[in-house]
Every structure is written in C-alpha cells, then in structure tokens.
Amino acid sequence: MSVQTSGSLQYENGTPIKVDITGTVDKGFFLAEGEWTCYRRNYMTCACSYSLHPHYPGTIVHFIPQGSSQPYQVYGLYMSISAVVADNDQQTIELVQHTPKRDKGPTSKPEKVLLLPKNSVPSHHVGMYNDNSTASGARAVYQDGYGGQGGGQPPTEHTFERIQFKQATQNNGKRRAAQQYYHLMVELWADLGSSTADKFVKIAYRKSEKMIVRGRSPGHYQSEKRRSHSGGPGGSSGTLGSYGALGISDFSHSGLLGGSSTYNGSYDPRGSVYGTPRSHDVSAENTMTSEDDKSMGHNKSYLYYPGSMYDSSQSRPLEMFASRNDHESPPAQSSTDTKVKSEYDITPRVFQPPLGDSRRPPGPFEAKTTSGGYYPTILSSPSTSLTL
DNA sequence: TACGACACATAGTA
C-alpha cells in the first residue's frame, strides 16, 4: 500500500511536495500460514520516518486539505502509529505502549513524535524509551522547514517500542469463521498551529499488510499447526525478536508488501521456535552480532540499524507495509521453508536500513534492498522487521 | 473466546 494522503503539501512558492512514509516493524511478527501474525501480548517495535520530494530545507511548507484551496502553514510534521480493522478503516484498534516495567509501569498510547524528513538531516534513531516524552515534547518550530532548533534537532526517524495491540483479531484459530485482520498504520500529522481548530491534522498515512493478532499464548496455537513440522529448534532470540522468521522477511516482500501472492509455505516459524525455546544458538546468527549491535550504540540496541548503511548487510526487513517496489524477488522458499524459517526465526533486527539520508532514494525501500545478499544475512539476525 | 493479572523462565547485561 502506498501512502494515502488527505490533502496536499506544497512549498511557499507553490511547488508540490510528494510525501513518502516508511514504517518498519522490527519484531513481534512472523508468518503463520501465509499471514502476518503476532501475539497481542508480545511487544513489537515500529520504526517510522518520512521523506519529502522535492526537499527544500528551510522553505516554509503549506498544507492544503483535500477539497479545499486554503493553505495552512505547517509548523512541524509528526508521526504516530495506529491500527485499524482491515475491512473497516473506521474501526480503530488501540495500541498501547508499555514501559520496561510492564504491568508495573504506566501504559500509554503511541503519541505523535516530531520528526524531520528523512531526506533532511541525518540522524539517529531515537526513541527508545521515552514513552511519551518525545511526543509532545519539544515542539519545535518547523517553519522553515525543519529544524530550527539548534542543537536539538528532531530526529528523522522514531521507533515506537514495546507496542502491543489492545485487542486481538476476531476468530483467530477458528478456521471456519471469517478471520478478522488488522492493518498497522503509520500516520503523518501536520502541526498547523492555531490556524485551525485542530492543531494537528493527519495529512498522510501508510497501512501495512493485513495481519492477525492472536490473543492467546503461543502454546494454544501450536497444536493447530499441523503442518508443521517438528519443531525445530528455532530459536528465537529471546528478547530480540522472536519470531521473526526470516523467511518471513523474504516473503515479506511479497507478502506484506504487495506482493502478495506467492507465498507458499509458511507456517509458523514458531513451531520451531517454540519447540526449543529460545536458543540462540541456532545458527549463526550472528551476523549481526556484536559488532553491529554494539555499534549501534544505543543501549538498547534495537533501534539502530547499521545495516542499512552498510546495506547489504543486514537484513531485510519485512516489509509489511507496502512499498512499491518489491525489490527482490521473492526468495524462494518453498520447501525448505521449514528450515528456512527456523533459521530465520531469527532475523535481524536491523531492518530498515537507515534510510539515512544519504541513501534516500526515492523510495524507501530501495535502499534496503540493496542487499542483494541479504538473505544470508538474514538468517542470522534475530528479529524480523517489516517495512511499511 | 478474549482479556487482564500474576507468575515463572530465559536471555542479556551489569
């Protein structure tokens, strides 16, 4: 799915702006029977960013609502995530964000986070813990485009961590009843200041592929999968990601993204995974390893995606959100699924190549794609990520 | 059946 807009953006001089939204779900999802699935109780992380084309830093941006000709100055662009029922966009599903304390700590809803366009300045990902902080925190003025604030420039990407769906999709596991699906949405909001009743107006969003949110423990579904095989050891990596099936990743392209189709095999990787609980040993996992991780610098590593930079390397994110290109072709998977998946369970956390600015090609995805060889890499990594 | 709360297990880190 591509980016949907509810109006248009343009520079002061009238130059129209095309917005690209990128979202990547780094963990929590896996392909089960060909469908993107996650557990309501497990955490997922979603990294999002956007880019403007053309990008003229320092130029005032105006937003013109659909069906109107009245331009409003944009003081800042914010991003947030939400979820909706697949066949009913009006029905939203609440997302909750936990602190590391989980039940003991407060929960909140993912809030809007001020971001600069990816093609503006490089930045790092931020976000980790703050559960809300970022959100309204500093509202910087963006008038000029962005930025403005001296030292503390807003980041160009934000990762929402420890996100869970408030409720599961209906009819999970009931093979006969119609399975309900959700879509994750990455939204881009414009801060129009006081010129409108609502200071924030949603100007664009990108939806992920449809997904199933299971409400019960993995063990409950294990039995269902018959097809599966034994469980191989999959190894999920504990914290990181669990289920990410690598396989998925590949699929992902096709799968989530747009490609639908083709996917054949899939099952829950978990089968394996669960079989053997997290063992990291599994494969080599590693590729990413240490270095990468560390390099990441952030404490919690998850957010950093060095890979991208280096592109090839790392993994491919799962692109749940569609993008237009599918980069690579779907990897083949087929029979091997099983194994593959297992291996893949571990996918890298990397995912989104950082789209850093530099590489910010037109489309968000290409970059990542670069990795021609990601496949291998993927294997190693621990979690999966889906890109939007 | 799904959800919330509690509790335990495991991996990673200090």
Add this chain to the structure above:
DNA sequence: GTACTATGTGTCGT
C-alpha cells in the same frame, strides 16, 4: 558466577 532487567509465555479467573 550472581543479581538485575527485559521480555516471552503459561495459567487462572472473569
């Protein structure tokens, strides 16, 4: 090795 933290998951009650 030990303690602590973060997270996945099992279980129970509703």
